[in-house]
Amino acid sequence: MSITRRHFIIGSTALGAGTSICAPFFVPKYHFDRRRRRSRVAVLHAQLYSQQLDQILREGLQLFPLDVRGKTVLLKPNLVDYLPGNAINTHPTLVMAAVEAFRRLGAKSVVVAEGPGLQRDTQLVLSQSGYQESLRDEEVRFVDLNRDELIRTPLRTSYSEMKELWLPRTVLAADFLVSMPKIKTHHWSGVTLSMKNMFGIVPGLRYGWPKNILHWKGIQQSILDLCATVPIHFVIADGIIAMEGNGPLSGTPRPLGRIVLADDPVAADATCARLMGFDPDRVTHIRVGARFLGNGAPGHIDQVGHPARLPTTPFRVVKEFENLYAL
């Protein structure tokens, strides 16, 4: 069979067009690998938000070779809004226990920082959710990330196709960032754990309440870009009273009785997903994050403390995320 010049041109054009359309799906959108050889996750038992959390957390942190001496530690809780009786926010007792623990470990300073996603009046959320009093009593500095000074920051990956974001100076200047999520289901992203918690560093003043641009650019994609650009050094996830169902605001409190500590956000989120009864590989940002942001596979995670078993009854989710359930 002979190939005419006409066929050759048509074929070449079709091949070129096909390659340019398909290539973006196959070319990795990251150019670095932050995965450590092995990650460590500790699952701790805690049934109540009580003073005993100080001790539980202190002992839990001793399971990790942490060196925060002389460092600026930034604790990033999940503080979205306040609804009486709902387990929306990371509990202030756990955050204060973390402040105390990192101070004891020799941190130069410990700051709590968050930019609530829906409520513009951060001080109102702080006072209603019990943070304000605790912060004042323990003399802890709080920075409203929705209103902090901003620095133009190029994104290190291109999942969302945003090239850059304006991010808060306080976050970028911190030596050691601790993501402290509430373990919850989320009606737009399936779960909200340590990686999704990073939406809170995106300033409302610049991007609105909620940070709508991240929704339009893709929630899973934006999570990956944020976590690639601003590394999470440690995770303390609040699963003492978690949330299931129509999270992140209108779900139902779900007593889980666990705190999850980890030196790797992907390992932390994969473990939390299992504790919720989900297959972490079915959560896009965990699955893709496990290629370069951290370890998702159990074989690369040293599990200390209590085992991360699937629950007898998995967390309820909205219909669109029923595919997350582990088989």
Add this chain to the structure above:
Amino acid sequence: MVLSELSVELVRRRLPCGGWPVLLSSAQPALEPTCYSLLALGTQATDVRERAVVFLLRAQNPNGSWPVFAGDDHDGSWLTSLVAVALSDHVSAIPARLKGLHWLLSSAGRESNWIWKWKFRTTDRHVRFDPDKFGWPWFPNTVSWVVPTAFAILALNQLHCFCGGFELAPSRLERGVEMLIDRACPGGGWNAGNGVVYGTAVRPHPDDTAIALLALHDRPQHPIVQVALNYLEFTAPTLAAPWSLAWAILALAAHRRPITLLRRALLDVTDLSYVEDTSTLALVCLALDHEQALVNLGVMP
């Protein structure tokens, strides 16, 4: 602490460029605190206000919009409305203000486009709203939200005539008002954007409710406005945060509801001069001088 002392503190926080930073610890001049401060200073500190006006004029984007802070990108933001309100009494700013309002008319929530309208009507129905009733976004290329829509209504309502390129303003204003009414929470008041998400009624926010009520000051008898006023009147005495309390005072005063106890509560907030957020401090000044503030916001004649 009395109003005059707070005004002195406000002036003290000004940056050499003429603008104000958001947080006390910041040196980055931002538009929101500058606008509230300019409005709060009223007729005081003439030189300070003049420098603030110059700062705002210099910060305007080539397309007529205003950014969030000096040095920001040039796409434009919801602050265009607030700047237009803040500059409404300044003759030297008339051309810039009109250019800003023209930009505002060209800006709309993404659901105003037929493709997105279709999407929200057919495949994406988890958030209950009517996409035909659209307003303004926080930033270009996103959907409409309550606060930016309310500020755009306040700004466009200050136009003296709907001529000279503003012929579309009445219909945009009407749509904006319809959007606010459509997106009220079922129990009264407003949240950030919608009243029902995934079949669940969301809880109103005092500040979002107050700002929407200011925009709807000329429709006091509308049932949605009445229910929102009742919610705000009930909630305001429980508020310990100066930002929400100040907005509540302004909105309730605009609708002629009693505010004496709320003003007292605002004055009782522990040492206001230590409030780190300058926008909040300026807003407190506005609430304590609510009659003048409502004139400056274009809510009262």
